[in-house]
Amino acid sequence: MTTQDIIRALNETFELKAEVLHGNQIRVSMHKKQVAPVLLYLKNQWGFIHLDHVSCVDWIEENVFELVYIVYRPQDQLTVLVKTKIHREHPEMENMEGFWPHMRTYQREIREMFGIEFPGFEAPREFILEGWEEIPPMRRDFDTRGYVKRTYTTRPGREDAWSVREYITRRTGEKLPDFARKYSRD
Amino acid sequence: MTGNWLIELTGIVLTALLAFTVGMFYGGLRRKVIARAQNRVGPPVYQNFLDLLKLQGKTTNVTHGLMTHLAPVWVLVAAITALLFIPVLHGGLWFPNFTFKGDLIFLLYLMVMGSLGMALGVGETGNPNGAIGVSRGLSLITGYEIPFVLSLVAIMIQFHTTSLTDLMHYQQATGHWIARENPFAFLAALFSVLGMFHYSPFDIIGAPAELASGPMSEFGGKYLGSLMTGGSIFAFVKLVLITDLFLGGAGHPDAYTGAAGVLLGLVELVIKTFLLYMIPVSIGIVMPRFRTEQAVRFFWRWPLLFGALGIIWAVFWK
Amino acid sequence: MSETKDIRIITRPTKEQIRQAQIDFAPRCTAAGRVNDKETQKMVQYILNFARKHSLFLLAYGTGCGAIEIPATLTSRYDAERLGIRGAATPRQADVLMITGYLSTKTLKRVIRVYEQMQDPKYVVAFGSCTINGGMYFDSYNTIKALDRYIPVDVYIAGCMPRPEAVLKGFAKLQELIQNGNAGNGECYRKNLDWYRANQQKVIKNWDFPDEYNW
Incomplete structure (x- = not known):
C-alpha cells in the first residue's frame, strides 16, 4: 500500500509519473529543476532519510548524462530512484550538499569523473586523480x-x-x- | 675498588660485554617466547645479533644534524654509565663498580638520562611521530617514576642507607631478601619495571601501528643498531638493579672464590634476572596497548598505593 | 570455422630474444646490483651478506589488493619471522620494500618517495601480476604497467594473487640473490637517476619533488 501512496503523492504534488520497478523499488524520472524539491519532499514528508547512492551514466547516443539519486527508507526497506537527464554540453546540476553530508563525496566524484559542474559547490576539485590534464576519464568519448x-x-x-x-x-x-x-x- | 687501574679497566670492558650479550640474548628469548605463545616457531635466539650486524652493515645513513648523531651515542653512554654504578656481582674483583654513599639517588637521575638524550635527538629530526612519541614517553615517566621513587624511599627509611652495596651487604649477612622485609616496596618496584620496559600494555611510546615506532622513526641503519645495543644494555641494567635491591643480588664473596665463584655467581644472576624479565614479557603477550592517560592513571592507582604502604611499613614495622 | 585458425598466432620467442627485449625495455638496474665488491674483503662481505639475508625488515606497501596476503605470511600460519623477516614501521628502518598489487600514478609518487628514503642496501619485491605487466589493469588509464621502469626491482612474485607460499618462495629467491651479492640496486638507481626521473615524470603529472634532497 505504501508504494501506491508514494506514487499517488508524487503524482498529485509534482505531476510526476512514478512506477514500481520491483517489489519495494520506485522509479521516477523528472526534469533536473524538480530533483531538489522532490528529494526534500521525500526526505521530510515520507521519511526517506538515507541517501544510498548518486550515480551518473553517460548516454553518448542521446547526448545526455543521466543522474540517478537513490534514497532509502529504513523502516520498510523502501527505495526510490530519482532520475534526471542533463545535456552533455555544459552539464550543470544543482548543488545539494546541504541535504545529506555525504552528498559532498558523490558530487566531488561526479565532478571529477564526468565533468559535471555544481554551481556554488566549493569542495576541492582534486579528489581521486592527481594532476589530470585530459577530459574527465569516465566520459565515453575519452x-x-x-x-x-x-x-x-x-x-x-x-x-x-x-x-x-x-x-x-x-x-x-x-x-x-x-x-x-x-x-x-x- | 682496588688500586689496580688495569684490572678495573678490564673489568669495565668485561661488564659492558656481559651486559650486551645477556641483554641481546634476552631480547631474542623474548621474541621466541612470544612466538611460541602465538603457536609459531619463531626466530632463532641469536636473531638480534644478526639484526644488529645487518644494521651496522648498512652502507648509507641519512642524518639530520649533530643531535641526531649524538642521540644513539647518548643512549649507549647513559646505559653503560648506569651499568658502572650497579654491582653486577657482589664483592667480586672482576666486575667492579664505582659505588659510593648515595649512589641509589644518583642512579635515579641516571636512569632517565637516556630518554632525555633521545628526546633531544628526535627533536632535531622534526618527525611529528617522533615528537608525539617523546611526549608520550615523558608522560609515562611521570607515571612510573613516582611509585619507583616511593619504593626506594621506603627502603632508604627502613635500612638507613642510600648505598646499593650496603643494602646488598645487609641481604647477604642476614640472608633475608628485601622483597621479604618490605613486600609492598617490592610490589611497587615491580609495577614500575613494567612501565620501564615499555612492553605491552605500556608500549605507547613506540607503538608501530599508530606512531610508526615513535621516537625511532627517523633512525635507520647504524643509528638503529646503536639504539638497539643501548636498549639491550639498559634492559640488563634495570634487571640487575631490581635483583640487587630486592632479590639479594648474585655472588657470595665468602662462599665461592676464584673463577668458579664468579661463574656460579653469574649463573645465579642469569637465573634471577631471567625470571624477573619474564614478568613484563609474559604480561606483554596477553595484554593489549593502553592509551597514554590510561597508562599514567594505572601507575597512579595501585602502584602508588603499594609505594605508600611500603613507606608506612618501613616506618612502623621496623 | 576456418577463421578460428588465423586469429592471432603468437610465435614463441627464443630465450635470446626474451633477454634482448628485457634489456631494451629496462636496461638499467635489472641484472645485478653491485652492493659490494666481492673480490676485496671477501670474508667480511660473506658474513655481512649472511646477516643481511637472515634479517629482512619488511615494509609492505599495500594499497593494492595484495595487502591481505601479507598478514597471513607474517603471522602464525606461515610465520615468516622464523626466516628473519619482520615488519618495519618506517622506510628508514626497512630493508625490503614490498609492493603488493597495482600502483596508480598517485601512489607511485609515494612509492618513489618511500624508496628514496630507505637506506642501502635496499631491496624491492614486486608482488602480483599488476606490477609485472599491468595484469588485469592493462588498459586502465590510471595504473602503471611495469614497475621496473620507475624503480629497480629485485624479485618479482607472479600470480593474482600469489599465495603466502609463493611469497615465501620469493623471499627465498631474494635471500639467494643477497648471498651472492646480486641484490640491492640503490647505488645503481642513484647512478641512473636521470633515466628513472624521465620515466617517472612522464607518468606523474604534478611533479613537485625537490630537485635535491637528503637521501
Missing part, C-alpha cells in the same frame, strides 16, 4: 586505450591484450553489431 598507449610503456610479450569483443566475434563467426562497431575503442 579514448582510454589511446591514452594508455601514449602514457605508459607495456612490457614486451604482452601480446594477448587485444580487444575481447573482436576476439569473441571472430572465434564464433558471429557478426559484430553496429553499435558495438561504432563505439568500439579500437
Whole structure:
C-alpha cells in the first residue's frame, strides 16, 4: 500500500509519473529543476532519510548524462530512484550538499569523473586523480586505450591484450553489431 | 675498588660485554617466547645479533644534524654509565663498580638520562611521530617514576642507607631478601619495571601501528643498531638493579672464590634476572596497548598505593 | 570455422630474444646490483651478506589488493619471522620494500618517495601480476604497467594473487640473490637517476619533488 501512496503523492504534488520497478523499488524520472524539491519532499514528508547512492551514466547516443539519486527508507526497506537527464554540453546540476553530508563525496566524484559542474559547490576539485590534464576519464568519448598507449610503456610479450569483443566475434563467426562497431575503442 | 687501574679497566670492558650479550640474548628469548605463545616457531635466539650486524652493515645513513648523531651515542653512554654504578656481582674483583654513599639517588637521575638524550635527538629530526612519541614517553615517566621513587624511599627509611652495596651487604649477612622485609616496596618496584620496559600494555611510546615506532622513526641503519645495543644494555641494567635491591643480588664473596665463584655467581644472576624479565614479557603477550592517560592513571592507582604502604611499613614495622 | 585458425598466432620467442627485449625495455638496474665488491674483503662481505639475508625488515606497501596476503605470511600460519623477516614501521628502518598489487600514478609518487628514503642496501619485491605487466589493469588509464621502469626491482612474485607460499618462495629467491651479492640496486638507481626521473615524470603529472634532497 505504501508504494501506491508514494506514487499517488508524487503524482498529485509534482505531476510526476512514478512506477514500481520491483517489489519495494520506485522509479521516477523528472526534469533536473524538480530533483531538489522532490528529494526534500521525500526526505521530510515520507521519511526517506538515507541517501544510498548518486550515480551518473553517460548516454553518448542521446547526448545526455543521466543522474540517478537513490534514497532509502529504513523502516520498510523502501527505495526510490530519482532520475534526471542533463545535456552533455555544459552539464550543470544543482548543488545539494546541504541535504545529506555525504552528498559532498558523490558530487566531488561526479565532478571529477564526468565533468559535471555544481554551481556554488566549493569542495576541492582534486579528489581521486592527481594532476589530470585530459577530459574527465569516465566520459565515453575519452579514448582510454589511446591514452594508455601514449602514457605508459607495456612490457614486451604482452601480446594477448587485444580487444575481447573482436576476439569473441571472430572465434564464433558471429557478426559484430553496429553499435558495438561504432563505439568500439579500437 | 682496588688500586689496580688495569684490572678495573678490564673489568669495565668485561661488564659492558656481559651486559650486551645477556641483554641481546634476552631480547631474542623474548621474541621466541612470544612466538611460541602465538603457536609459531619463531626466530632463532641469536636473531638480534644478526639484526644488529645487518644494521651496522648498512652502507648509507641519512642524518639530520649533530643531535641526531649524538642521540644513539647518548643512549649507549647513559646505559653503560648506569651499568658502572650497579654491582653486577657482589664483592667480586672482576666486575667492579664505582659505588659510593648515595649512589641509589644518583642512579635515579641516571636512569632517565637516556630518554632525555633521545628526546633531544628526535627533536632535531622534526618527525611529528617522533615528537608525539617523546611526549608520550615523558608522560609515562611521570607515571612510573613516582611509585619507583616511593619504593626506594621506603627502603632508604627502613635500612638507613642510600648505598646499593650496603643494602646488598645487609641481604647477604642476614640472608633475608628485601622483597621479604618490605613486600609492598617490592610490589611497587615491580609495577614500575613494567612501565620501564615499555612492553605491552605500556608500549605507547613506540607503538608501530599508530606512531610508526615513535621516537625511532627517523633512525635507520647504524643509528638503529646503536639504539638497539643501548636498549639491550639498559634492559640488563634495570634487571640487575631490581635483583640487587630486592632479590639479594648474585655472588657470595665468602662462599665461592676464584673463577668458579664468579661463574656460579653469574649463573645465579642469569637465573634471577631471567625470571624477573619474564614478568613484563609474559604480561606483554596477553595484554593489549593502553592509551597514554590510561597508562599514567594505572601507575597512579595501585602502584602508588603499594609505594605508600611500603613507606608506612618501613616506618612502623621496623 | 576456418577463421578460428588465423586469429592471432603468437610465435614463441627464443630465450635470446626474451633477454634482448628485457634489456631494451629496462636496461638499467635489472641484472645485478653491485652492493659490494666481492673480490676485496671477501670474508667480511660473506658474513655481512649472511646477516643481511637472515634479517629482512619488511615494509609492505599495500594499497593494492595484495595487502591481505601479507598478514597471513607474517603471522602464525606461515610465520615468516622464523626466516628473519619482520615488519618495519618506517622506510628508514626497512630493508625490503614490498609492493603488493597495482600502483596508480598517485601512489607511485609515494612509492618513489618511500624508496628514496630507505637506506642501502635496499631491496624491492614486486608482488602480483599488476606490477609485472599491468595484469588485469592493462588498459586502465590510471595504473602503471611495469614497475621496473620507475624503480629497480629485485624479485618479482607472479600470480593474482600469489599465495603466502609463493611469497615465501620469493623471499627465498631474494635471500639467494643477497648471498651472492646480486641484490640491492640503490647505488645503481642513484647512478641512473636521470633515466628513472624521465620515466617517472612522464607518468606523474604534478611533479613537485625537490630537485635535491637528503637521501
